[in-house]
Amino acid sequence: MDQVRVNFGKNTQSSCIVLNNEVDSIFQSSSAAICLQLMKDGRYGEFSTNLLNTNEIEKIIDKAIYSLKLIEPDYCRTLPDKARYFKGDDKRDLGLFDKDFKATEPSQKRDIALSASEKIFGKDERLISLESEFGDAIYYNHIIDSQGFEGENNNTSNVISINCSIKGSGERAERASGFWWDCSPHIAKLNWSEAPELALQRAINSLNPKKLKSGFYNIIIEEQCASRVVAPIIEGLNGSNIQQNNSFLLNKKGEKIFSEKLNIIDDPHRYGAQGARWFNNEGIATFRSDIINQGIVSDYFISTYIANKMNIAPTVNYPSVPYIQPTESGLTINKMVQELKEGIIIRGFNGGNHNLATGDFSYGIEGDYFKNGEIQFHIHELNITGNIISFWNNLHSIADDHKNRARWLIPSLAFTDVRVSGE
Amino acid sequence: MIKNQQKKGECQNNGTLFNYERFGTNPDDIRRVLATALSCGGNYSDIYFEYSIAEEVTLRDGEVNSTSYDVDYGVGIRTLNGEKTGYAYSESTTLEDMLSAAKMASQIANSTNEISIPPINELRAAKNRYPIFDSWEDHPIDQRAPFLKKINDIIFSKDERVSKVIARISTSYTEVLFANSLGESFFDIKPLASVVVSVIMEDNGKIENYSSTKSYRMDFSMLNDELIEELSNEAVENCASLFDATKPKGGEMAVVMAAGKSGILLHEAIGHAFEADFIRKGTSIFSEKLGEKICNEKINIVDDATVDFNRGSLNFDDEGVPGQKTYMVKDGVLNSFLHDRISAKYYGVAPTGNGRRESFRYYPIPRMRATYMESGDANEEDIIRDVKEGIYACDFSNGQVQIGEGDFTFYVKKGYLIENGKLTAPIKDINIIGNGPQALKDIVAVANNSVINDGTWTCGKDQYCCVSCGMPTVLVSNLTVGGE
Known part of the structure; x- marks a missing residue:
């Protein structure tokens, strides 16, 4: 036809x-x-x-x-x-x-x-x-x-x-x-x-930054840059990558592979959200759906083409408004700092990448070092390295502070035992 | 015989005829638009016409089964008032629409001005660095598809662990007509072609991927058996090697940067910080270092628009300055920043031909072209032998820099551990971070094997530009390596 x-x-x-x-x-x-x-x-x-x-x-x-x-x-x-x-x-x-x-x-x-x-x-x-x-x-x-x-x-x-x-x-x-x-x-x-x-x-x-010694640290990723560690999950769920066997999330649908604290929802009709839409670029009506539900991979993003190729049911080809639920209502970065006592607040990423096939990642970071619940000094020239699956299993908490200025509604995220390379 | 020379026009530019007809304009209308752009004052105006065709054909799952074709057309008009810029573009090149855009651009100045634009002087390039002898247009996609099929078949024949291949040929053909209020004008035809091959391999439940790319300002003759062999070998051998690769122990260590793709170090560590818009604004960490010795005297770093058929080469930059070779670092001394017209005037120097733009939708800003370090006098074996413990980095995917702080990174897709002067276990997927001025000082050995890498390097700085980079093997005595 x-x-x-x-x-x-x-x-x-x-x-x-x-x-x-x-x-x-x-x-x-x-x-x-x-x-x-x-x-x-x-x-x-x-x-x-x-x-x-x-x-x-x-x-x-x-x-x-x-x-x-x-x-x-x-x-x-x-x-x-x-x-x-x-x-x-x-x-x-x-x-x-x-x-x-x-x-x-x-x-x-x-x-x-x-x-x-x-x-x-x-x-x-x-x-x-x-x-x-x-x-x-x-x-x-x-x-x-x-x-x-x-x-x-x-x-x-x-x-x-x-x-x-x-x-x-x-x-x-x-x-x-x-x-x-x-x-x-x-x-x-x-x-x-x-x-x-x-x-x-x-x-x-950011003046007078210092390096830290290599080791394992608690980290908090500020909301304005936290989408960086969510992107590999969204990319890994993309049907085109799944069809090409080029995803660390291949054959993981229905499995619990992330922390049960992680809930990612596509909320396409959220009023005022930058990616909100009634239909996608195929004309398909968008709908609220779970992407990750209590750490379980709910579904892939499957376009009509990929659905036909893989002989599976289509979903949508890309999420509209991915939203991560906080683990505690009203949770802030300051409260996270108090709870974790010592670690790094990541204020920005400097380069790095991930391997979509394996989920391995390595990112440059800058931000603040905190101890005894207080910020001590700015840090730079550090890398965090690991695997996306194990990284998200070390999720400590999710703040309630996402902003509407971006299409993805990602709040600040706290993790434990993250490998940091420095001095 | 250059096929694309056969255009109607008024005069010839190094074999290429000015194509006013393409844009439905003429020198008189152009002068009128340039004058309108200066009607509120200002000291310079220019006009940039562009007609571009981008075509792509893709092999997926063994079949050449999708194609795309895009036509883009328009004109950008710029007014400069000192260092200030007014810019507007139009997708219509009627005189009325161009005058309207010129009026908008002119608003950057706020006086009145009656200016006479001198007659248009059609400039000739010293040499056409990307002549077209066998146009892509004469070879429709059914003549390109066999190339993709052959790559696919060869890749599958090389290793039984190959499970998927995606291969793509992307071509673009761009005609540019430029004129400015100084009466200078040029016409250029810029071809660009890229082949990207992505392979997925599976081995005992493990999956690895690798992409091999080549890109040149070349015609159809680019597609040949040598390129097939090079791309397929690189894709399969590198992907296979990743199964055995691990991550090194993280921390500070010596890093040997292999020849070729390691040019990403120059691009990120110093290249951006030499772009003179950052210098003029005082934001670059190198702002006050012109004329200072910044590294070993054996180091010469070049940004070059004159390499034949290179992805970063230009006959003219996008504001009418002839393509040229610029020594950024000469014998270890900071010799020149990379200038567009604005920064060159600001500093009282000649523009270096680095004013570039993604398309007529953007105004030009200082950008790199082919950035590379010239060969030194050491050899690679000796450099590796001198390292007791470190890594050898030979393949990269991306990089980034913080201009003010000078902190740069690049992502190592593949490399090796160096133990007691020998390459040992393969490594992969680590980020390396350093500080530009310090990393430059820490280059303690430069090999005699400089080579420019011809991958699909694309630089993003508010707008995208195709570039390339190159390097001889060098030893950087200390960088921070991500790892276990």
């Missing part, structure tokens, strides 16, 4: 960067493109263009039909079962579109970037460089396919980011930097005023 899905997307973006309290750059753009996913005689291809006049679109259709004849058939490439489509029966607003978006004047955007800069510029004589950026965007996406599915999304986004450098002392710590950001679909909810001071404070706290 010949099938087609057409995806039309357009967006408008702008940004203003303020460097050392002066406007340094302004940027504005508008883009639109169309993408055809064709399945003809079992042959599959994706063809896209941003040249949207009739002549160019006809040219790309001709190119598509010609190209598909040149490859081998793959009868697993089909549109989804129509029964799984989003029918449009739930029309609740997901809180991702700011109706006042177009009412915001360029001068207001510039003022936000400047006002954020003014919060800390000149407040600390060690400040070498301060960059404040405000950016916004409006996205529109329309999907239609030959089985009759049609759906559209409208989202807006507003981002403030502050990056500052301060001068330190000592041969190996001449500079320390601090970064903070916030993001919201609604400009009125953007918390731009706290970001500058948080960025500056993080830079100051």
Whole structure:
């Protein structure tokens, strides 16, 4: 059967960067493109263009039909079962579109970037460089396919980011930097005023870092970077990796392999969450589901194509709003520090990677060393190394502090007995 | 005979004709847009047209069964007012839309200005570093598919533990037309082709993966039996070796960086920190070290746009500066930062041709090209022999750096322990971390075997750029190695 899905997307973006309290750059753009996913005689291809006049679109259709004849058939490439489509029966607003978006004047955007800069510029004589950026965007996406599915999304986004450098002392710590950001679909909810001071404070706290001796440590991973250790799990559950036998989670469905404290849920209809959506890019209605339930692998992310290839039931091809449940209501990093008494708070990762086939990982880290429940000094030039499965079995607790500024709602995480390499 | 030279246009650029027709424009309209971009003041404007076709064909589970094709077209207009930038782009190149984008970019300045743009002077590249003799366009995907099939068959024949192969050929063809308010203009055709082969092997319930890649600014002649042999050997031999590999004991130790891919050390440890936007803003740890001796006098480090067919090579950078070779470190002394037009003007030096952008959607910023260390006078065997206890790192997947602090990392996909001057057990999957200036000082031996690696190196700094890196074998006396 010949099938087609057409995806039309357009967006408008702008940004203003303020460097050392002066406007340094302004940027504005508008883009639109169309993408055809064709399945003809079992042959599959994706063809896209941003040249949207009739002549160019006809040219790309001709190119598509010609190209598909040149490859081998793959009868697993089909549109989804129509029964799984989003029918449009739930029309609740997901809180991702700011109706006042177009009412915001360029001068207001510039003022936000400047006002954020003014919060800390000149407040600390060690400040070498301060960059404040405000950016916004409006996205529109329309999907239609030959089985009759049609759906559209409208989202807006507003981002403030502050990056500052301060001068330190000592041969190996001449500079320390601090970064903070916030993001919201609604400009009125953007918390731009706290970001500058948080960025500056993080830079100051990073001065005069030390290394630690190699050994096993308790670690707490701050919420703003904790998704780093969740990503290998999400990637390992991806159906394409499972089908290619390239996952440490292969044949683990239904097994308890992580700590029973770990519950990861896909919550696609959570109001205001950045990844919230009623349907995915196949038009399939999204639904709340367990990803990891009390340490047990609940399901893989299986697209229609992978389901056909593996002869199993499809799910969704990617989670919308992965959310990790806290182990204790109201639990904070400070309370974790008190409970663990000694260890490391990871404030940022510096490189590293994981082996998807084995789950082995090794990441560079920086952050703070704490002892007797109090922060002692900043640490740097350290690696943590291990295996994702054993690492997550050393889960101590999960805080109740996730923020809505990212698509993944990951709170701060505490682990015990983590291998740290240093001096 | 260069096929892509056969374009209509007004004059010839080193064999390549200026293709105004492609973008529906002409020199007079371009000058009008450039003048509009300076209508509120500012000291410089430029316009960057781009037409790009990206095509991909993929083998999965033994069949060449998917393809993709993307056309991208647009124009970016930039106004500079000192170090300040106004930028807007349009996906339409009608004069009306270009003038609208130019007006937006002009808002970075706030005075009035009546400027006359000089006549367009069409610059010629000293040499076309990536001529096209046998265009990809003339070889549809059914002529590329047999290459993928052959790789697949050879890989499966090499080791019975191979369970899966994904192989992909990605090509792009990009035409760029550039002009600026100084009256300079160039036209360039930039090919880029990559082959990526990922293999999965299974052995007694254990799974390992490995990806082998090659990428050049080359035409269809890139696909040959030699490349098949190289990619398939590298993928199978390296993947098989991982089954026996373990993690070393973690901590500080001597690290011998093997020739080739170890260039990632230069890219992360010093390359980014030499990019002059970080210098101008004072955020780089090397900001105040120009002219200082920063490492062993036997060390020469280059960022080079002139290597024929190299992934990082450029006839012109993306703001009209000819491709060139820049000594970042000469005889151990910090010789030059990597400049775009903004930083070059700020420091009163000539631009080094490092102003690059991902596409017309971005304004150019200082970026690396092919970054490598030249050969020294030691040999690899002697360097290894001098290490009592350490590791030999020969394959890497990714790296990162903190510009201000200078702390950098790179992830070792494969290496070996060094025990009493000999390579012993294989190791894998460890992160190495160090501090850029200190690591440079700690390079105590440089071998005579420098080589540029031609993998699919891609650098991310707000926008992506294709680069390459290279290195002779070197001994770094102390780095922090992740491990057991």
